[in-house]
Amino acid sequence: MNHNTLFLSTCFDTIEESNSDDQARVWIRKASDAKIDLARFVADRRGKGRATEVVGFLKGSFNLGFRIRFEDDGPDAIIRFPKPGHISTVFLEEKLINEVRAIEYIRQNTTIPVPFIHSWGLANESPQQLGPFIIMDFVEGTLASRILQKPTDDEQQEIMLNPDLDSFVLDKFYRQAAGYLLQLSRLEFKRIGAISKELGDGGWSSSRRPLTYNMNELATSAGYPTDDFPTASFAHASDFFKHVAHEHLTHLHTQRNLAASPEVARARYIARHRYLQLVDHYCSAEDDAGPFIPFCDDFRPANMLVNPKTLEITAVLDWEFTNAMPAQFSYDPPWWLLLADPGSWVDRNAVQDFRDLYEPRMEQFLRALEAVEGEERWDDRGHDRRLSVRMRRSWETGRFWFNFASRKSYDVDTIYWRVLHDGGDAAELLDPEVRAEMDAEVEKMTQLREYREECAVRFPVEKVNERE
Structure with missing residues (x-):
C-alpha cells in the first residue's frame, strides 16, 4: 500500500468546529453591541483623554479587537478579547495571562518592538462580562506579509511569497527578523512551561504548564478531553516530546471522523506510534535538561x-501560546520563509516543490543571520553553537520536520509518511504489543455510524445547500 496516495490531510470534526463557530458568532454579536461601553471602559483604564469613537474592528483567528480613538494627541488604543469558541473556554484566561x-518579558529582555500594554484583566473585570481583555496602544504599519506576498485577486487563495520580490526588500526584512530570533535564542529558562512572574521577588520563571497552539486546536476541533492535557511544566525535553506523542495518540482515539477507511486508520495508527519511537532519535540529548528558550508558534510576517x-518593523504582534520550549524549536530555520504553512505542501504531496522553493530562501535568511552574528564580536560561543549553524543542521538532519510534526497533531501523519519515513515496512518497526493491538484499534476508528447520523441531523442536505 502506498501511504503517499492516501487522504491523510487535516480533517476537523465538523460538529466540534460548527459548535465553536456558533459560540464565536453569538459572542461577537454581544461584543459588537457593547462598543459604547467598551470605549468608555478603555478611556477609564487608559487614564487620560475622553474616547471619541470606535474606529473599527481587528478580527483575527483567535481574537477580536476594537480600535478606539481619543480626544488627546495620544495614539489610538485597542481592547482585544480572545474569542470563545475559537479559543477553548477552558483556556480563555490562561491564554491571555500567558500572552501578557x-x-x-520580551519588552524587558529584548529590543523586539511589542505594543505597550496599558491594562489587562479577567472576565469579571470586563464590561458586560465579555471576557478577559488586553488594552494596548494601536501601532501604525502595514502587515509584512502584504508586502512580501505574491499579488492575487482571490482572497481565498493561499498566501505565497512573491517570487519577483526585490532581493533588497527580503534582505532587509530577514535581517531584522534574524536579529529578533537571535535575541530570543539567548534567553534561558529552567523548565518547559508558560513564562510567568514569581510572587515575591518578581523574577521570571516557567514553572506553569505550557499552553500550546496544538492544545487549543485539539480542544476546539477534535473533541479532545481537556483533562488529559499536561498540568505542570517539564524538566526535560524528552518528557515533553513523549507527552506530545501521547497527545497525538489520544487525538487518534478521540476524534470520531479522523479515519474514513481502514487504510487511513492503519496509516494514522502506524505514523503516530512511529512518532513516539522517533522521539529518542530526534530529541537532542545535548539540550534535554535545558536551558529552554522562549518560542512563539505564531512569530511570522502575518503578525509583524x-x-x-x-521597511522597518514597527511591531511584532500576537505572542499567544508563547512558552519556554525545547531549545531545538528555536534552532529550526523559520518555517514561514515561503509565508505558506509547510503542512499545506505536505498535504498535497508536494514536499519536493516545497524544498526547491524553500532552500534558496533559507540560505538567504541564514546569510542575514550570519551577518547579525558577525556584528557581535563579544560573542564567545563556538562555531558549532552559532544559531545559523544549528538551523542549517536542523534542516539537513530532518529535525525541522520532526519538530513541526510535534506542534501539529493534524499534520503528523502526512509528515511521517511523506518526509520522515525512510522506506520499508513501518509496521514491522512497531513494538510487538503495538502491532498486536492495531487491528482492534483500526476497527474502532472506522465505526463512524454514530458520527455520520449526528452529522445528518445537524447538517441536512437542504441546510448545506442553503449555506452554499
Whole structure:
C-alpha cells in the first residue's frame, strides 16, 4: 500500500468546529453591541483623554479587537478579547495571562518592538462580562506579509511569497527578523512551561504548564478531553516530546471522523506510534535538561507590522501560546520563509516543490543571520553553537520536520509518511504489543455510524445547500 496516495490531510470534526463557530458568532454579536461601553471602559483604564469613537474592528483567528480613538494627541488604543469558541473556554484566561507575561518579558529582555500594554484583566473585570481583555496602544504599519506576498485577486487563495520580490526588500526584512530570533535564542529558562512572574521577588520563571497552539486546536476541533492535557511544566525535553506523542495518540482515539477507511486508520495508527519511537532519535540529548528558550508558534510576517516606506518593523504582534520550549524549536530555520504553512505542501504531496522553493530562501535568511552574528564580536560561543549553524543542521538532519510534526497533531501523519519515513515496512518497526493491538484499534476508528447520523441531523442536505 502506498501511504503517499492516501487522504491523510487535516480533517476537523465538523460538529466540534460548527459548535465553536456558533459560540464565536453569538459572542461577537454581544461584543459588537457593547462598543459604547467598551470605549468608555478603555478611556477609564487608559487614564487620560475622553474616547471619541470606535474606529473599527481587528478580527483575527483567535481574537477580536476594537480600535478606539481619543480626544488627546495620544495614539489610538485597542481592547482585544480572545474569542470563545475559537479559543477553548477552558483556556480563555490562561491564554491571555500567558500572552501578557510573554509581552512584558520580551519588552524587558529584548529590543523586539511589542505594543505597550496599558491594562489587562479577567472576565469579571470586563464590561458586560465579555471576557478577559488586553488594552494596548494601536501601532501604525502595514502587515509584512502584504508586502512580501505574491499579488492575487482571490482572497481565498493561499498566501505565497512573491517570487519577483526585490532581493533588497527580503534582505532587509530577514535581517531584522534574524536579529529578533537571535535575541530570543539567548534567553534561558529552567523548565518547559508558560513564562510567568514569581510572587515575591518578581523574577521570571516557567514553572506553569505550557499552553500550546496544538492544545487549543485539539480542544476546539477534535473533541479532545481537556483533562488529559499536561498540568505542570517539564524538566526535560524528552518528557515533553513523549507527552506530545501521547497527545497525538489520544487525538487518534478521540476524534470520531479522523479515519474514513481502514487504510487511513492503519496509516494514522502506524505514523503516530512511529512518532513516539522517533522521539529518542530526534530529541537532542545535548539540550534535554535545558536551558529552554522562549518560542512563539505564531512569530511570522502575518503578525509583524512594518513602515511601508522604510521597511522597518514597527511591531511584532500576537505572542499567544508563547512558552519556554525545547531549545531545538528555536534552532529550526523559520518555517514561514515561503509565508505558506509547510503542512499545506505536505498535504498535497508536494514536499519536493516545497524544498526547491524553500532552500534558496533559507540560505538567504541564514546569510542575514550570519551577518547579525558577525556584528557581535563579544560573542564567545563556538562555531558549532552559532544559531545559523544549528538551523542549517536542523534542516539537513530532518529535525525541522520532526519538530513541526510535534506542534501539529493534524499534520503528523502526512509528515511521517511523506518526509520522515525512510522506506520499508513501518509496521514491522512497531513494538510487538503495538502491532498486536492495531487491528482492534483500526476497527474502532472506522465505526463512524454514530458520527455520520449526528452529522445528518445537524447538517441536512437542504441546510448545506442553503449555506452554499
